[in-house]
Amino acid sequence: MQQLAYPVNEVFETIQGEGVYTGVPAVFVRLQGCPVGCSWCDTKQTWEQEPENEISIKDLSAKSAEAPTWSYLTAKQLLDLCQSQGYVAKHIVITGGEPCIHDLLPLTDAFISEGYSVQIETSGTFEIKAAAACWVTVSPKVDMRGGYDVLESALQRADEIKHPIAKQSHIDDLDRLLEPLSETGELADKTICLQPISQLPRATELAIKTCIQRNWRLSIQAHKYLNIE
Numbered sequence: 001m002q003q004l005a006y007p008v009n010e011v012f013e014t015i016q017g018e019g020v021y022t023g024v025p026a027v028f029v030r031l032q033g034c035p036v037g038c039s040w041c042d043t044k045q046t047w048e049q050e051p052e053n054e055i056s057i058k059d060l061s062a063k064s065a066e067a068p069t070w071s072y073l074t075a076k077q078l079l080d081l082c083q084s085q086g087y088v089a090k091h092i093v094i095t096g097g098e099p100c101i102h103d104l105l106p107l108t109d110a111f112i113s114e115g116y117s118v119q120i121e122t123s124g125t126f127e128i129k130a131a132a133a134c135w136v137t138v139s140p141k142v143d144m145r146g147g148y149d150v151l152e153s154a155l156q157r158a159d160e161i162k163h164p165i166a167k168q169s170h171i172d173d174l175d176r177l178l179e180p181l182s183e184t185g186e187l188a189d190k191t192i193c194l195q196p197i198s199q200l201p202r203a204t205e206l207a208i209k210t211c212i213q214r215n216w217r218l219s220i221q222a223h224k225y226l227n228i229e
């Protein structure tokens with residue numbers, strides 16, 4: 001059977017800068033394509049998958065700056081790339097773009113079979129098709145494209161809910177989203193993180209204050225403070 005190929009924007013090794021795994025060395029696989037359209041998105045170069053921006057795997061591995069270029073890779077080619085690049089991290093973060101527009105089962109199974117731990121960063125606007133052992137981080141996008149039914153089941157699957165915030169109404173949105181999970185007791189084994197949008201000082205202040213009040217985690221996008229990828 002032919003292996004599923006994924007459009008990949010970039011593959012790089014760095015320190016996870018967000019959420020529960022902050023500080024953990026990781027290989028990031030950034031997939032191309034996202035229809036959600038958050039105005040403050042820091043990876044707008046991944047939104048469109050334009051045929052004229054397709055590049056070779058060799059050019060993808062040499063890529064050093066943000067660009068809307070992408071290359072098709074199978075899970076096997078991604079595993080081989082990690083080896084040929086000499087990556088040592090054993091934690092894989094699949095992000096995007098919106099990775100869940102793709103069927104992530106073959107990709108996540110392949111890395112887990114090779115002994116990696118795998119994490120998915122998703123907006124929760126598309127059905128999550130991934131290995132059961134994956135750590136799923138859902139960053140809810142309220143009022144964005146994608147159905148609420150999907151978001152509800154994504155939140156149920158989530159190990160971590162990492163909410164981007166700039167103002168109090170974003171925290172109110174999160175409270176509304178969490179209510180059903182709280183009533184069923186499903187919230188108990190999930191970690192809630194607040195992530196200030198774009199390092200804005202007022203957003204950061206609000207996130208700190210709310211995290212202390214609610215006993216939630218603060219996620220500060222450490223890579224941006226460190227000027228690493």
Ligand SMILES: C[S@@+](CC[C@H](N)C(=O)[O-])C[C@H]1O[C@@H](n2cnc3c(N)ncnc32)[C@H](O)[C@@H]1O
Nearest residue numbers: 040041042043096097098121122123139197198
């Ligand atoms: C670029 S997104 C890609 C994965 C997926 N589409 C999602 O939204 O979760 C990765 C993470 O970055 C967050 N993010 C994107 N732009 C941001 C910004 N300007 N400030 C803070 N967080 C941001 C998202 O909410 C998400 O948690």
Ligand SMILES: Nc1nc2[nH]cc(C(=O)O)c2c(=O)[nH]1
Nearest residue numbers: 015016017018095121223229
């Ligand atoms: N260092 C680092 N940590 C991250 N955590 C989530 C990221 C993402 O863009 O999904 C990201 C990223 O782009 N860089």
Ligand code: SF4
Nearest residue numbers: 034036037038041123
């Ligand atoms: S869902 Fe994620 S990748 Fe898509 S626009 Fe929003 S933050 Fe960016």
Ligand SMILES: [Mg+2]
Nearest residue numbers: 042043095229
């Ligand atoms: Mg990022």
